[in-house]
Amino acid sequence: MRHLMTILLFFLLTSCSYFGGEEEDETIGWTADRLYAEARGSLDAGYYSQAIEHYQNLEARYPFGKHAQQALLDLAYAYYKEDEDPDAAIAACNRFIKLYPQNPHVDYAYYLKGLTNFNKGKGLTQRFLPTDDSQRDPGAALQAFNDFLELTKRFPNSEYIEDAEQRMRYLRSNLAKNEVHVANYYMRRGAFLAAANRARYVIENYPRTSAVPDALVVMAKAYRVLEMDDLSDDAIRVLEHNYPNHPGIFEIKQVRVQ
Secondary structure: OHHHHHHHHHHHHHHHHHOOOOOOOOOOOOOHHHHHHHHHHHHHHOOHHHHHHHHHHHHHHOOOOOOHHHHHHHHHHHHHHHOOOHHHHHHHHHHHHHHOOOOOOHHHHHHHHHHHHHHOOOOHHHHHOOOOHHHOOHHHHHHHHHHHHHHHHHOOOOOOHHHHHHHHHHHHHHHHHHHHHHHHHHHHOOOHHHHHHHHHHHHHHOOOOOOHHHHHHHHHHHHHHOOOHHHHHHHHHHHHHHOOOOOHHHHHHHHHHO
16 A cells, blocks of 8 residues: 555656646756846846846856846846835845945936835826825835935935936925825814824925925914914914915814804
């Protein structure tokens, strides 16, 4: 019986191998030049999964070869474009920055980190249809802002600065709007002091953004409900002086009547 079981087990194992249970790695024996060329070709053609596989093989087999630095940067880009594992793209960027801080293209690694976090959590619908990004979890947006900020500080002459600064302005505006959303949530829950404090945070930390007038409205309303009329009047005065046509002015007056 035991002998029969052994024969059956052997048959199963050899059958799995015969019918393709294990795929042969066609890249075994490829030179570093060929691996890099194939990886780059796949990347340029948009076959990102295949490019990632080739770059990983190149990194594993020729970690100190002439293509090592560019391959790691390309690998980070392939992960970014594949859009299935943003953390892998960020990890590759961090690895490149740590290993090759003097590389002439290290500024791109910082920029690519920012791009990855900028798009992190966005599905296809959010990418191509109008959505309110300010209502998303601000974690990735804040990290993207910090990534771009680090780029501008370390490499003020980088070719990526202009785009990074535009994205920073966009992110800053959305982060401010997100704070106003939170302040309005506190208002609806009756946490008026928390709402006022959140609105003040917007005014103090995100000046000159489109969220400031809405933050002033929340402040004025919250302080009015709390019967802190001096603070409410101050907020109204600033709002009327700088945004005289803002519809929130009428809303505040309605709160005052109540």
